[in-house]
Amino acid sequence: MILYIVTATLDNYKKNFGYCKTRNTLETIAGDVCVVLHCSQANLRTVEQINPWAICHSGSDKSASSKGAYGNMVVKTDVPQIGFCAGHQIIATLFHGKIAPIRKLASYEPDPKPAYSPGLFKETGLCTVRVLKADPLFKGLGRKLRVIENHSWEVKRLPPDLVLLASSSACRVQAFRHRTRPIYGTQFHPEVDDTVAHDGKAILANFFRIARMHHERSGRQAARKHPSRDTR
Numbered sequence: 001m002i003l004y005i006v007t008a009t010l011d012n013y014k015k016n017f018g019y020c021k022t023r024n025t026l027e028t029i030a031g032d033v034c035v036v037l038h039c040s041q042a043n044l045r046t047v048e049q050i051n052p053w054a055i056c057h058s059g060s061d062k063s064a065s066s067k068g069a070y071g072n073m074v075v076k077t078d079v080p081q082i083g084f085c086a087g088h089q090i091i092a093t094l095f096h097g098k099i100a101p102i103r104k105l106a107s108y109e110p111d112p113k114p115a116y117s118p119g120l121f122k123e124t125g126l127c128t129v130r131v132l133k134a135d136p137l138f139k140g141l142g143r144k145l146r147v148i149e150n151h152s153w154e155v156k157r158l159p160p161d162l163v164l165l166a167s168s169s170a171c172r173v174q175a176f177r178h179r180t181r182p183i184y185g186t187q188f189h190p191e192v193d194d195t196v197a198h199d200g201k202a203i204l205a206n207f208f209r210i211a212r213m214h215h216e217r218s219g220r221q222a223a224r225k226h227p228s229r230d231t232r
Contacts, residue, residue, distance in 0.1 A: 002026060002208075003052035003079075004036045005070075007060040007086050013038045019058065025193045026056060029201060030208045043069035047077055054211035055079050057087025059150070059189060078218070080182035080211035082204075085151050088185030091162075092176070098157040102171060117152035121170070124150050126196050129166050129174045129188060137165065137177065137184055139206050145199045147174075147188035154187060182214045 004026055006019050013019075019036055027034045035050055039057075047055070055077070071094050074081065083091040089099045102121045105111055112124055129145040131138050138145070145166065155173035158164055162185075166175035174187045184207060190200030 001050065001052050002030050002032055002034045002054045002056065002211075003042075003047065003050055004034050004056045004058065005039050005042045005087075006036060006058045007039045007090060008058065009061060010038055010040055012061050021193065022058070022191050025191055026204070029204045030054065039070045042073055044073045044076060047073055047079065052079055053215035054208060055081040056191070057081065057083040057090060058191075059085030059087060078181075080207075080214050082184040082186065082207050084186055084189050084191055086153075088176075088187050089153060089155055091183060091185045092155045092158065092173070095161045095178070096159040097155055097162065099153055100156045101152055102154050120152040122150070122152045123168065123170050123187075126198060127168060127170075127188070129168045131166050133163065133165050135165050135177060136210050137175070137203060137206050139209075141199055141202055145188075145203075147186075147190065147198050147200055147203075148192045148194055148196070149188050151187060155185075182210055 004019065004023055006013050008016070023034045023036050035052070037046070074091060074094050081091070083089070093099055102123070105119055105121050109121070111118065113122060116122065125148065126146060127149045129147050131141070131143045131145060154171045158173055158176060161179055162176045163179055164173060164176055168174050171187055175185065177184050186203070188200070190203040192200060
């Protein structure tokens with residue numbers, strides 16, 4: 001079982017069922033059932049009860065709170081995780097990174113989405129991202145990725161625990177991983193099931209492969225640590 005945590009406001013979570021389409025995409029790629037929770041419902045106890053082998057954190061309509069039980073779970077759980085867009089930014093801030101708007105639009109620049117973050121520069125649509133560091137997340141892909149973007153904020157500074165994996169000309173931190181734990185973030189949206197061909201599905205498939213391997217390895221280690229006893 002995998003877990004998809006929606007980081008939108010609770011009001012929008014209740015009104016907008018777009019996450020159902022994402023859930024279906026994640027289930028198809030992971031080959032397993034996907035449970036959906038709002039971030040206000042996500043805490044260590046709930047995650048332990050669900051017992052997922054992978055966690056995905058959604059993008060958001062506005063800056064989601066990473067404080068409280070949800071943030072504590074993200075930092076403390078041993079389950080492999082990946083954050084998309086705002087989810088990527090949430091993970092970065094929880095490990096003491098810094099986020100802010102990319103920049104303001106220049107007076108001569110048109111605004112492609114004036115209703116969304118007016119006055120701010122945005123990366124939208126199909127964009128090219130450069131892989132800077134080889135990682136299993138990009139297995140089978142080239143040095144240039146075609147991905148779907150939709151953001152006006154970015155990670156301005158990565159904390160020491162997070163390693164930069166990919167960049168674009170407009171946004172330096174397009175992907176990262178934790179130095180010692182199976183935690184990833186992508187500023188782009190690999191989960192978007194778009195008619196335009198992009199590398200998102202391959203990236204997600206690679207993440208789920210990483211997560212499964214970690215889950216199986218953890219299970220073997222637990223079995224060695226607590227071998228079953230024959231009580232006959």
